[in-house]
Amino acid sequence: MTSVHIEGVRLVDAPPDRVFAALTDPAVVAAAIPVVRSHRVIDDDHWECKVQAPIPFAPAMTIHFEVVERRPPDHAEIRSRGGGAVVTSSFDLSPEGGATRVRWHADLELQGILAAFGGHALEPVARRASDRVLDRVESAAGEPGP
Numbered sequence: 482m483t484s485v486h487i488e489g490v491r492l493v494d495a496p497p498d499r500v501f502a503a504l505t506d507p508a509v510v511a512a513a514i515p516v517v518r519s520h521r522v523i524d525d526d527h528w529e530c531k532v533q534a535p536i537p538f539a540p541a542m543t544i545h546f547e548v549v550e551r552r553p554p555d556h557a558e559i560r561s562r563g564g565g566a567v568v569t570s571s572f573d574l575s576p577e578g579g580a581t582r583v584r585w586h587a588d589l590e591l592q593g594i595l596a597a598f599g600g601h602a603l604e605p606v607a608r609r610a611s612d613r614v615l616d617r618v619e620s621a622a623g624e625p626g627p
Contacts, residue, residue, distance in 0.1 A: 487608050488586035491615050495622035497554035497574045500581040503621040504557050504572055505548050513617035514610070526551075532564070565593040570611075581622075587611055 493500050503509045507528035511520035520530040526548040533541040544563035551557055558571045570587040
C-alpha cells in the first residue's frame, strides 16, 4: 500500500453555507470528475459514481462516497472507496468578508496497480483532481439558490 497526502487553501467567492452545501452535494462532486458516467444517491450521506477511464477495454467501476462528518457550515469530511484507492478529504471553512476560506487536505491510500505506479508520481494527478472538484464547488456555490 502507498499513501499520498495533499493539502491546500482556496478562497471561494460565496458564503460558507453555500460552499458547504456544494461540497456535500453528490451532483456537484460527480460533475467535477471527468470519468463519471453516472451517479446514484443512496441517502444524504452516501452516493456512488460509475466511472470508466477513457482507455480501450478499461473496465467500469463503482466509487462509493460517504460524508463521514458534517458540521455545517464549518467542516465536512468525505471518504471515497473504489478502484484500489481510499481517499479521505477534509474541508474546514471560515468566512472571510463575503467569501469563504477553504482549508482542505486529502489522504490517499493506494493499493494494487495504483500503488505500483508510486504514490508521489500520482500526487500531481490527485492535486489536479482536487482542483477540479473545488472549481466545480466554487461555481455551484456562486450560483444563486432557489
